[in-house]
Amino acid sequence: MSIDLFLQHLSNGISLGSLYALIAIGYTMVYGILRLINFAHGDIFMMATYFAFFGIATFRIPWFITFPLVLVLTAALGMGVEAVAYRPLRDAPKISLLISAIGASFFLENLTIVLFGGVPRPFPAPKLFTDVVQVGTVAIQKLTFYIPIVTVLALLGLVYLINKTKTGMAMRAVSMDHETAQVMGININRTISFTFGLGSLLAAVGGIMWGMKFPQIQPLMGVVPGLKCFIAAVIGGIGNIGGAVIGGFILGIGEIMLVAFLPNLTGYRDAFAFVLLILILMSKPTGILGEKTAEKV
Amino acid sequence: MSLLKIEDVTMNFGGLTALKSFNLQLMPGEIVGLIGPNGAGKTTVFNIITGVYEPSQGRIFFMDQEITGMRPDLITKAGIARTFQNIRLFPGLSVMENVLIANHLHLKANYLEAVFKLPSYRREERQMREKSLALLERVGLIDLRDEQASALPYGLQRRLEIARALATDPKLLLLDEPAAGMNPKEAEDLTTFIKEIQTEFDLTIFLIEHHMDVVMNISERIYVLDYGMMIASGKPEAVQNNQRVIEAYLGVNENAED
Numbered sequence: 340m341s342i343d344l345f346l347q348h349l350s351n352g353i354s355l356g357s358l359y360a361l362i363a364i365g366y367t368m369v370y371g372i373l374r375l376i377n378f379a380h381g382d383i384f385m386m387a388t389y390f391a392f393f394g395i396a397t398f399r400i401p402w403f404i405t406f407p408l409v410l411v412l413t414a415a416l417g418m419g420v421e422a423v424a425y426r427p428l429r430d431a432p433k434i435s436l437l438i439s440a441i442g443a444s445f446f447l448e449n450l451t452i453v454l455f456g457g458v459p460r461p462f463p464a465p466k467l468f469t470d471v472v473q474v475g476t477v478a479i480q481k482l483t484f485y486i487p488i489v490t491v492l493a494l495l496g497l498v499y500l501i502n503k504t505k506t507g508m509a510m511r512a513v514s515m516d517h518e519t520a521q522v523m524g525i526n527i528n529r530t531i532s533f534t535f536g537l538g539s540l541l542a543a544v545g546g547i548m549w550g551m552k553f554p555q556i557q558p559l560m561g562v563v564p565g566l567k568c569f570i571a572a573v574i575g576g577i578g579n580i581g582g583a584v585i586g587g588f589i590l591g592i593g594e595i596m597l598v599a600f601l602p603n604l605t606g607y608r609d610a611f612a613f614v615l616l617i618l619i620l621m622s623k624p625t626g627i628l629g630e631k632t633a634e635k636v
Numbered sequence: 637m638s639l640l641k642i643e644d645v646t647m648n649f650g651g652l653t654a655l656k657s658f659n660l661q662l663m664p665g666e667i668v669g670l671i672g673p674n675g676a677g678k679t680t681v682f683n684i685i686t687g688v689y690e691p692s693q694g695r696i697f698f699m700d701q702e703i704t705g706m707r708p709d710l711i712t713k714a715g716i717a718r719t720f721q722n723i724r725l726f727p728g729l730s731v732m733e734n735v736l737i738a739n740h741l742h743l744k745a746n747y748l749e750a751v752f753k754l755p756s757y758r759r760e761e762r763q764m765r766e767k768s769l770a771l772l773e774r775v776g777l778i779d780l781r782d783e784q785a786s787a788l789p790y791g792l793q794r795r796l797e798i799a800r801a802l803a804t805d806p807k808l809l810l811l812d813e814p815a816a817g818m819n820p821k822e823a824e825d826l827t828t829f830i831k832e833i834q835t836e837f838d839l840t841i842f843l844i845e846h847h848m849d850v851v852m853n854i855s856e857r858i859y860v861l862d863y864g865m866m867i868a869s870g871k872p873e874a875v876q877n878n879q880r881v882i883e884a885y886l887g888v889n890e891n892a893e894d
Contacts, residue, residue, distance in 0.1 A: 504753070505740050505761070512726050512737050519724045521708035522686055522717075523738045524804055 356591025381565015417539025
């Protein structure tokens with residue numbers, strides 16, 4: 340394989356990994372704060388692409404207005420799902436919460452089918468992003484460069500927010516101990532809601548770029564990426580944001596390289612994530628950056 | 637006027653009555669002890685005051701305002717702070733952050749101001765930071781401010797928990813077994829410390845304690861709980877010699893229980 344071709348695959352892998360990372364963070368943050376796998380997260384990601392579709396294709400709003408609007412709407416959707424499907428079950432057994440999450444996921448998928456139809460639609464990617472540039476002998480979409488840049492910016496923003504702001508500190512405190520956080524004067528409902536909003540917003544960033552990279556959207560498009568990003572979060576160590584990013588990149592780059600180097604395994608592309616999950620969990624049961632869980636006595 | 641008033645509070649957990657028709661009044665500036673054998677319902681009293689549990693029956697007033705069933709964070713804002721029997725610091729946060737977070741409830745800034753750090757927010761935040769540092773200085777943890785809370789030795793964790801509670805600017809401080817696990821010397825230091833902060837921060841203190849030296853030395857009045865019922869209350873000496881209290885601790889016909 341020529342070096343040019345390898346670099347092309349690598350850049351592809353990095354941009355796919357970036358998208359996985361953005362979505363995986365949503366899983367890991369919600370898990371951190373509620374110990375819940377938010378199965379609706381993949382569908383919130385899917386809804387973001389529809390919001391963008393309607394903004395640009397139906398209402399003809401310019402992309403630079405549509406995209407921020409999509410972020411806001413998706414964040415609101417995530418907070419809505421939390422308020423309706425999870426908050427009433429805050430004191431219920433964890434299994435009820437999990438079932439509610441699966442229900443929320445089915446609900447969003449079917450709602451989309453009913454409202455928008457099951458027919459795949461073309462994502463109206465602005466030409467600005469899909470232009471092709473010639474690098475050496477290979478042609479690469481500009482998007483391939485934009486995705487990692489946007490991802491890095493989003494991650495820097497997230498790290499700043501979590502480590503340097505009051506809200507971030509409240510999120511960390513709530514994820515450690517709900518009751519104590521409350522007794523310290525933290526409004527945990529608001530903090531949890533904010534966490535869902537933030538995770539959904541990052542999923543929307545991922546969703547918009549996903550739509551441009553794979554420009555066909557349909558109501559079940561969130562299922563497989565959702566599962567893979569969940570796996571990415573587990574591989575990295577669920578509950579750990581850095582871990583979700585690492586897991587996302589390992590999965591994205593690994594998947595592209597599998598197809599590149601072993602073309603006859605292309606059909607197993609989706610199975611790759613699961614095989615990798617099994618292999619990593621066999622040696623590190625709590626994931627790459629996961630902490631050993633100490634039994635509470 | 638009483639600072640805290642608990643009126644006929646009962647707390648049931650399913651079929652278990654953890655607290656029955658409990659009455660209590662705390663006057664401003666008092667130090668009052670709550671004692672009783674294990675499982676008597678002492679921590680339940682704290683959990684009811686701080687809103688962690690909503691009582692099955694009865695009412696609670698703080699500074700003449702009813703707080704029964706209020707959200708814990710709002711009760712904290714109203715001026716009640718607590719520590720926990722088994723220390724519950726935020727283990728992954730630094731010493732400074734543990735105090736800061738309790739301080740933050742006084743920030744008026746909303747989410748957007750906080751995230752974007754607008755000037756008004758920055759000013760407020762600077763004040764909070766100074767206040768937290770002063771508090772750490774006071775409790776002698778200033779040099780350890782960047783350590784992870786979980787890395788502190790046990791005695792200092794207890795101190796940090798008290799500092800964190802003080803950071804919420806309480807009028808009433810609830811201490812749940814502050815001297816647990818301390819040797820006599822440490823317990824004595826703690827007693828002095830509690831008395832000091834009581835005057836310095838103008839506090840009313842209500843504490844659960846098993847160390848009889850500490851509780852008898854520090855409390856102006858003592859309430860005694862047994863199986864969820866108040867069996868005695870009054871001055872330390874009177875309580876100490878009360879027959880029912882002695883029975884509750886030592887047992888009547890059976891052998892002593894812990």
